[in-house]
Amino acid sequence: MRLLPHGMKIGHATVIVDIVPKGNPEIRPGIPMKARGITDHDTGNKGRGADAIAHNKLLHNWGKLPVRDTTHVSWHGAIDEDYIIQHLPFDEPGFHCGDGWGLNSGNRNTIGFEKCMHEGANRTKIEENAIALYAFLMKEMDFPINWIRPHQYWSGKYCPALILNKYGSFLPFRNKIEAAFKSGAAGKPSKPQSIVDYLNAQGQDSSITARAKLAAAYGIKGYVGSEEQNIKLLGFLVVGKPATKPVVKPAEKPKEVKVVVNPIKKTDPNEPSDLAKEHWEEMKANGYLDGTRPHDAMTRQEYAVANNRLRKNLLELINDEEARKARFEKPKK
Numbered sequence: 198m199r200l201l202p203h204g205m206k207i208g209h210a211t212v213i214v215d216i217v218p219k220g221n222p223e224i225r226p227g228i229p230m231k232a233r234g235i236t237d238h239d240t241g242n243k244g245r246g247a248d249a250i251a252h253n254k255l256l257h258n259w260g261k262l263p264v265r266d267t268t269h270v271s272w273h274g275a276i277d278e279d280y281i282i283q284h285l286p287f288d289e290p291g292f293h294c295g296d297g298w299g300l301n302s303g304n305r306n307t308i309g310f311e312k313c314m315h316e317g318a319n320r321t322k323i324e325e326n327a328i329a330l331y332a333f334l335m336k337e338m339d340f341p342i343n344w345i346r347p348h349q350y351w352s353g354k355y356c357p358a359l360i361l362n363k364y365g366s367f368l369p370f371r372n373k374i375e376a377a378f379k380s381g382a383a384g385k386p387s388k389p390q391s392i393v394d395y396l397n398a399q400g401q402d403s404s405i406t407a408r409a410k411l412a413a414a415y416g417i418k419g420y421v422g423s424e425e426q427n428i429k430l431l432g433f434l435v436v437g438k439p440a441t442k443p444v445v446k447p448a449e450k451p452k453e454v455k456v457v458v459n460p461i462k463k464t465d466p467n468e469p470s471d472l473a474k475e476h477w478e479e480m481k482a483n484g485y486l487d488g489t490r491p492h493d494a495m496t497r498q499e500y501a502v503a504n505n506r507l508r509k510n511l512l513e514l515i516n517d518e519e520a521r522k523a524r525f526e527k528p529k530k
């Protein structure tokens with residue numbers, strides 16, 4: 198299975214398939230993968246609104262950035278109470294295991310799902326959605342239960358943190374997945390969420406006329422309200438595409454609109470990323486780098502400067518021990 202069944206329901210969630218286009222190989226390397234199991238994650242993102250839709254937008258935004266502004270971080274799908282959103286095909290790898298790029302790495306062999314943990318998240322429902330999804334994929338992709346692994350298995354990182362906190366280990370959660378798989382029921386996608394229900398919940402006009410207008414705005418031609426068209430339209434509405442989201446005037450007073458906080462930050466060319474900040478400041482303070490252009494590639498001469506400073510410091514450290522020095526330093530000709 199390469200793509201989840203878009204529009205169907207798994208657990209309590211509607212499945213949305215919204216694949217990140219190729220372009221940035223640090224987000225979508227695009228090489229073939231024969232998936233050997235699933236790696237389970239919790240996002241680690243406790244922010245308000247950091248739900249599956251926000252994570253989908255985040256990955257799509259990263260996918261559009263140049264490589265110098267990204268790091269190797271991506272995953273196949275995000276799970277929250279209401280949605281399971283797939284961003285990478287299952288026959289291509291992502292970067293979610295933190296264990297490198299070796300042929301036997303988790304990155305190169307497994308499908309990665311991020312379970313959301315934003316403020317106010319209903320984790321019971323989210324866990325149930327993940328269990329149903331993993332049971333479904335076990336069946337579809339013929340995965341044995343011991344191929345459902347925590348991120349921790351690959352790199353030692355304490356992830357999925359909320360699962361490990363709750364159960365003390367990954368095993369009790371995996372047992373639930375196995376039970377769901379054996380029962381057969383949890384792993385079956387059910388009929389799609391109704392677009393009429395979705396629009397009503399958003400306080401939007403759900404009449405066929407209003408839906409036809411929305412469909413036209415999203416490029417769905419000849420809308421007659423067929424199931425296929427409704428599923429397609431619902432997908433567009435949920436992930437907010439195209440970028441300018443058309444709104445049809447609500448029939449009545451609209452309900453409060455859910456605020457989605459987009460966790461992506463604009464990249465300042467003079468500021469290192471959060472990941473690199475500490476190291477950047479220390480290298481700067483100790484004279485290895487001059488503190489400019491944090492996102493540029495390093496030239497050979499800059500490499501020589503930084504490394505020679507390190508070399509000189511090391512030599513000074515061992516200077517009075519001639520025998521050890523000889524091991525590190527060959528005399529100049």
Ligand SMILES: [Zn+2]
Nearest residue numbers: 238239348356
């Ligand atoms: Zn993880």
